[in-house]
Amino acid sequence: MTELISPTPPVADARLPWDEAMADPIGAIAAARTQHGDTFVIEGARSPFLFLFSAVGVQSFYAVAESDASKGVADWQMLRRKLPPELFRDRRTFPHDLFARDDVVQYLDVVRSAITIACDELGDSGTLEVFDFTRRLGHRVGLGTWAGPCGTSTEFNELIDALDELDGAAAFVDPGAMAAVAASDYAAERAALATAEEIIGRAVDVRDADAHEHTDHFQRIVNTWSDAEPDARREGIARDVILVHLGSMSNLFSALGWLLVDVTTRPELAAAIRGGDHALAERCALESTRIAQRSIMLRAVLQPIEVDDGTQTWTVEPGVMLATLLPLTNLATEDLRAYDPERWNRRRIRDGRGGGDERELVTAFGHGAHTCPAQPFSLSVMTAVLEAMIDRYDLEPQFADASPRAAQIGGVARAAAPCPLMYARRSA
Template structure:
């Protein structure tokens, strides 16, 4: 028979960073694990969490059915700390619509054009902040892919970049300590930015309507989903679908690309081979940099009672709880050598020596099984293309002295750098 949750140790006094100030969000959970063991309870901000780190617990976590313990609900509860509720209400095409096979080839074509524009902006030589560079590249590729005509260039693009930088949903887990101020303001800046996005996208809808050429891409499908509505409702609905898809799609990918460039600049031999066109190595570098940069809290919101095997016993978890694990406490510590950057540890999308782990699910870049990120194939292709183009086109010299550190409060997603990562560049 499953046991009640009170058989598990309580991490007394531990709070999560969106509820209480913490100096190091990952360090707080690491200390609780050191004190309590591989499965323990955290009560924070009126919510209750079961954290699990044992091989059996992590395997049980990945086996949870979505209808019982929901990733979608957990993601929504995280993002709504930052984003206006109006963004989530009544959506017809969701981010899950992004990665149809025929769409991915068009996204990569848009990435190719976005890299052309990036090279034009960089010119022959100068200095650049790498994570700002990759974030802008992601905006340009994404907006070209699903935001409608004219949105990836000129004034419309710049207006959307400004608005989406305010509407960056990843701030909910990159700077969870800032969410109290967002709530206190009534999300004033975010609501204004969402209206700014709607204004630009609604103009793109009008342009789309005036053109005779059909759009068979994602934007065309969004437009079609709202075809039966009155004009004003239709335009606003299309704009909100585009906004949610864009917010959900790009930020972690482009942060991972930034770390991959940082890591290659620190490893001249692998850099030389990637620049020479070794696409397989570039993909392995992308996987390795993503693994090391993970700060993800993997969370499932329990919506139906579930018997959960922690590895030390089975416990009953009621609705309203969250079951979670934290990738940075697994990815670098469950076997010797994982703390270092070594692309050779990957064979295609898998660890070459996963059998040496107590469970292959203890280390990941993109998740496991049905909980794998659906964007993984596209993300690796996009990172490979972008690394090869940018590092092949420019000789870059990093200006940082020590390896960049993640934002200390971050608890989720791919790490953002706490400091600026400036590099000098000159066209090869």
């Protein structure tokens, strides 16, 4: 299929993890880059992937127009490996709409109450597993924000079990498992979708019966369905909520987990944050996210385009997937492999530390038109949780080494092994 690209680029003798079981897909792509340089193709079962790693190539990747090479189509092609097609049909709310006129005060209230519930569940002392803890908390914060009454409902546990079963991120966290999903025709996913719809449907009834005037994210979703027939309205609201929530599950809880891992293993950072250095907490959130990024960034080519990589301009036809892979650029130098929150000046990387002329090569939340719309929300959640945990507890890591799961390609890393953290409530 390389005839879709001219001149013909180097073709790597490598596979992709959706087509063939692979223990270390990122290692395989790194090896292909060592052999072929910064631009090469890997043939996928459905399309050739044109990987771009040079500074100009990655700039071209981020600059391409959505109508020419689409992130939306690429995401859908990825997620449909795990999610039944009906979930994508007739959506009326997208994260962009929810976060467009963002109101930090509104969701910080939800975050604070989610943290209070999480701490009540922990009790005074014990040992938590970092990523289990942040996953549950991420569900509570997310559902409290865009599923209103669900965040506190008695069915909370049943709902998060269903959402964990549906989890679209499995398409890139556990790519080898997608063949079984296809073979079952989404049987487990469809059952989980029905459960989640039923529970969120009841939350719609609760909101309908509530005389207060709400303005939260859930209400914004409810309002977009005001003209629909009752059954379609309930289903539509539930599916909008589910798709937004699944989007949040891709990265937020795992980035929060790495933040807790990175700061609790560096007592000097924990002490400064406990002393009230809020800006440092946010720099740590950005740095932990940058280092833990495993994202494969994709754009599905829809129109013939020219892609300049600095050495060569490639003519690329529809059917090709443009790609770049954050762990290979974010961690390219010795300096970039080091954890250093001081490389960040507010939310930008300093020149000479991964910023500057080649800034597109390093990122936590993306570049250009598709930069994460939920970055302010995510950073607020991450810093609020970190500060609350450090304020309330003495925290002692019980793991020697926390490393990313090798089979994953995409999103923020999941941990290869459990990361137990001992906690003991500090006296007031």
